[in-house]
Amino acid sequence: MKALLCTHYGEPETLVYGDIDTPTPGDHQALVRVHAAGVNFPDTLIVQNKYQFKPPLPFAPGGECAGVVEAVGAKVKHLRPGDRVIAFTGWGAFAEYVLADAQALMPMPNGLDFVTASAFVLTYGTAYHALADRAALQSGETLLVLGASGGVGLAAIEIGKVLGARVIAAASTDDKLAICQQHGADELINYSRDDLKDRLKQLTEGRGVDVTFDPVGGAFTEVALRSAAWRGRHLIIGFANGEIPKIPANLTLLKGCSVVGVFWGDYTKREPKNNYRDLTTLFGWLQEDRLRPHIGERFPLERGAEALRALMDRRVSGKVVVTVVNE
Template sequence: MKALLCKQWGLPETLTLEDRPDPVPGDNDAVVRVQAAGVNFPDTLIVQGKYQFKPEFPFSPGGECAGVIESVGAKVKHVKPGDKVICFTGWGAFAQLVVADARAVLPMPEGLDFVTASSFVMTYATSYHALKDRAKLKAGETLLVLGASGGVGLAAIEIGKVLGARVIAAASSAEKLAVCKEHGADELIDYSKEDLKERLKALTGGKGVDVTYDPVGGPYTEVALRSTAWRGRLLVIGFANGEIPRIPVNLALLKGCDIVGVFWGDYAKREPMNNLADLRVLIGWLKEGKLKPHIAGTYPLSRGAEAIRLLMDRRVSGKIVVTPQEI
């Protein structure tokens, strides 16, 4: 099989396309022929050795994919060769074949194409876990989404609207905000040109926002915390800005608010049944047309490094997808 390999820590340009032996499943594994693999922000970090875990060399990036079961281990009963599936791999999906823990392999809903299926799980499951479980977002509350035009940002906008929130989308250009509007945002803030704190004050009548969804980090986190309402919740999703903020925690005391960590990857491993229930809800909403993943483009396996670079440079609205069967 062909695979896009990371053989040393570095930027996406250090990845190489090589032949590798076809994987063989263990008793509790499934081997999937990957038709499409979503590109996510952790892919930009894992190849640099900056993510929460560091796979052994050589490995392929790619944390989620959709494809067809090639083979299964002796103890796997819920899927079989030939089944179309979605799976969460952590890494390894930027390859023509990937071996995955069968517990992280789900039958693909009918009517869903591979590209859409591959771009769905990580972003929407992260956002649902954050908003529904960790923040307990209620109808009528105000939700601020930072970095709103990215994959998780657009998912948060859509889920926020389904849950009945008023959604304020903040992004760095008019073009990105136009995409946010298409996905349901009620209010828009271009924080490259506008004062985020003052705009939030005006939009909330001085009350502040109930929930902030923050995948960006950097200087915007403290601004968002200062703009949080009494009993508000600041969701720490990630640090696309590249800077882990150091915030004055006295603000949490003064506002009676919560600073809440969100790590969906560990949640999915530690609480697999809860995560499965989340995915069933999300797939139901997808079938009903309440969720509409935004696919910005697809790239063959040989251009997988380019796809990671585009995401790393924050030049993507929505999701981009690698198609490993195309070289």
């Protein structure tokens, strides 16, 4: 089978497109024929040996995909060949076939295409867990989304609006902000041009932001935390900026606010019933057209390294998808 392989750690351009043996599923595994794989920020880290999970070399990146079950292990009873599924693998999905723990597969809802399915669950699952569970975002509150034009940022905008929040989107260009507005953002801040702190003060009339959704890190984290309202919640999603900020702890005292960590991957393992409930809600909203995933660009498998680079360089708004089977 064809796969995009990390044979040694480095930048995406060091990945090798080539042939490897098609794996055979173990007793509790399923072999999935990959149709499309979502590209996520951890994929850029794992090939550089900067992620908490370190698979043995060589390996294919790609932790989220949609496809069709090809074969199942002897002890798998709830799946059969031909089932359309969404798979969470950690790595391995940038390939024609991927092995997955059978419990890490979920059936694709009827009417959903493979590209959308491959790009939906991680970003929307993360955003919903962050906003509804960790922050308990309430109708009428103000939500600030940093890095708002990315896949998880757009998901946060849409979910924030469904939950009844007033959403302020912050991004680095007017073109990115235009996409944020199309997905429901009420207010826009271009933080490459505007002073983020001053604009937040103006937009909230000095009251501050109730919830900040922060997948970026870097210098904007402290600025946003200083702009928190009383009892505000600052959600730490990730560090796409590449810099893990050092937060002055006295700000949480002065603001009476909270800094809240969000690790959706562990949440799915520790609280699978709650995660299943979340995804049921999200797929319901998707079928009602209350959520509209934005696929910024698609790359064929052999150009998967370009997909990672586009994400790293923040050239694409929404989700980037690697397509393996042309629909």
